[in-house]
Amino acid sequence: MSATLRARGFAALVAGVVVAGTVLAPAAASAAERVVLSKGHTDAIDVHYEGGALSLKVNDDTVSPSVTRDPADVTFQVLPEAAMAVPDDPRFAFLGPAGSQVWLLPMTQDPDLLWPGWNTTTLDPGAFEGNKVRLSLVDVEGPGNVTLFTQDSFGGPLIKFRGDDGLPDAIDVPVQTHAHSNWAFGALGSYTLTFQAEATLTNGTTVSTGPVDYSFVVGELPGGGPEVGLSITGMADAYQPNDTVTLNAVQTPQTELDHYHWFSKCPGAADWSIIAGEAGVSYSFTATRELNACEYVVKLYDDDHAVAATSEPVALRVASPPGQPGAAQTITASIDDTQGALVISVNPDDRAVVLPPAQLNAGGDRWESNGELRPVTVTDTRAGQPGWSASGQIPAGFTGPDGAAFSANHLGWSPRILAQGSGQGVVAGPEIAPPGGGLGDSAVLGSAPGGAGRGTAQLGAGLRLSLPTDTAAGTYTATLTLTAI
Incomplete structure (x- = not known):
């Protein structure tokens, strides 16, 4: 049995312009300045640990360089264009009757909608027991039900948080994780979602953010008119x-x-x-x-x-004082610190990974195969040097002959840095081991901190496939999506 993995690279540009000076890390926004986020990428639930305290922030990636905000200063808007009909599929009955309307922010990016996720990439490995934090949805107030869910390789829902069947709901999130889900809202209006993160330090001490309120508006903003x-x-x-x-x-x-x-x-x-x-x-x-x-x-x-x-x-341009005629020149040069781009790419002639035929492991209870990811290049030319994180995911799983399929969580990787520029501080992402933890969820391939990401780095990873012995024989393929933010 053999498996084929095709890697599809694309650029994820941090778009938008912020009126701010050059910084070496995400800037902290003024607490008095409230913003509405309605389009683009944001780590809505951004977990930080500094000075012995665990906290929740908002990493606003809709501007460049990105800005760290207090959740109290942010309103997340689910635009009217997010409306959709509940599928005629019993697996999605938790959203409401088939054909009824919900407002959905999808787990894959739609440039015309907000793309919120959660993020633990700022947390250092080794700081917490199990290298994880527990993220909880503590409470929901609003006119309709709220559900956050991902989907398996067959398109079925995997519910993470659900507001109508008893709260709190909790999930364990490994450190160095950047993930997205579908955010479904059952009615127009204003919502308050209360999240909390907690973890146990390696010395046994428990730390918690306590309840943190997040404001969402589904539909038009109260008193809103046309965008000005x-x-x-x-x-x-x-x-x-x-x-x-x-x-x-x-x-x-x-x-x-x-x-x-x-x-x-x-x-x-x-x-x-x-x-x-x-x-x-x-x-x-x-x-x-x-x-x-x-x-x-x-x-x-x-x-x-x-x-x-x-x-x-x-x-403003102000002329120089007059001097001797023809004896002086004024030369003005401007550098726009919003220029530049973050690009992730693969060699178009070297983008196919063919794993060796799977063999039985020593225990005789798994099919296993090991291979290598083809080199992935991340180039950052942004003057602000906000840092970056490159990740990969196989959202649709593997498909094979006669409709056979298996989840991408059977494929894991061990990231490594193949090359990086002088002065870069690129680090490899954590190992993701199958089965269970795998590339069905977004996983970090490599990242660079603020102030040390500018330049070109090349990333790689060892791949490990582990399948149950009753997997149907044949050739299976999947598409790995690579993203840099």
């Missing part, structure tokens, strides 16, 4: 010293919101600074040589002081 865009007008190409500069905030379309804050960042500054006392639609000031190359943005806030819109930055 924000831009700045009035900035001239260049100014002379002592000229008056007047910048105006322009909403598209115009709304009733009128609460603004203006921010500036001058050369050498790491972060944007709020301009004290400037909360109106216009901002006027005097141009000076010291302000040359400073940038300005404006933010619009709603009644709850959440950011409703943020403008693109505009730059």
